[in-house]
Amino acid sequence: MSDKNQEVEYRNIVQLNIIKEYFEMYPNVEINTKDAVDWVSKTYLELTGKVFRDPDRGIRSLYQKGFLQKISKGVYKYNPEYAKNKRQEDFTSAQKKEILKRDNYKCVICGAGRENGVELHVDHIKPKDMGGLATIENGQTLCSQHNFLKKNLKQTETGKKMFIRLYELAKKEEEQELQEFCIAILQVFEDFNINGHIEWKK
Known part of the structure; x- marks a missing residue:
């Protein structure tokens, strides 16, 4: 890893840790993004002398990682039990x-x-x-x-689309056995009423 990449990685870790610190001070409290941004920006500047350029992105990152819960647009909450369970996943x-x-x-x-x-x-x-x-x-x-x-897409949707493509290719190349295989698989989707919104033509 280059020195520049190491510096970026270190900066990201520091920034995320500051955001975590703020939310951990207020467990189970619904917090407006603006309040969090104000605190973490000020704290990061005091610690490093540098500007925290996109704290909103850091908050979204922690939500995507399961550390925060999104309550509504611009409102997040740190629930220790939720975060613990998310880590286990x-x-x-x-x-x-x-x-x-x-x-x-x-x-x-x-x-x-x-x-x-x-x-x-x-x-x-x-x-x-x-x-x-x-x-x-x-x-x-x-x-x-x-x-x-x-x-x-749900995995079953991905699977059905894959077999439809395979079936169309088998038809084009006149591979009868492969066509019959795909038809049998796609019929199972229909029999169990799975992904009926994805249509295919025999």
């Missing part, structure tokens, strides 16, 4: 290594790996916001593209 470094090794360091959807120049992520099969836990069984390796897709 994140994979440890050891778990990530085990999941990557189990999946042969390849995306379980497309098979791409580091040798293809793609970035790999360890993902919750059952999402955290649906109660998914950080267990080896609930982990999977995804490339950055499919991880992004899954975050924006």
Whole structure:
């Protein structure tokens, strides 16, 4: 890591710690972003002599990491119990290594790996916001593209779209056996009324 990158990383850590310190002083209190920004900006300036350029972004980052709860637009709360449970939902470094090794360091959807120049992520099969836990069984390796897709679509939606694309390709290449396989899979989606809003034509 270059000196410049180390400096940026250190600055980010310091800034986030100051934001954490402020919210930890007021557990279970709903706080307007403006009040937090005023305090952390002043404190950061006193400690470093530098301007905290985007404290709002730091607050949003802590919300995304599960340290804060968003109550409404511009209002956040630090709940120690909530933050503790959220930390338990994140994979440890050891778990990530085990999941990557189990999946042969390849995306379980497309098979791409580091040798293809793609970035790999360890993902919750059952999402955290649906109660998914950080267990080896609930982990999977995804490339950055499919991880992004899954975050924006339910995993069943991603799967159905993938089989629709595979079916259309099999039709184009006149691969009858592969077409029948895809039809059987897509019929299961219909039988269980899963993702009916995603249509496909036989």
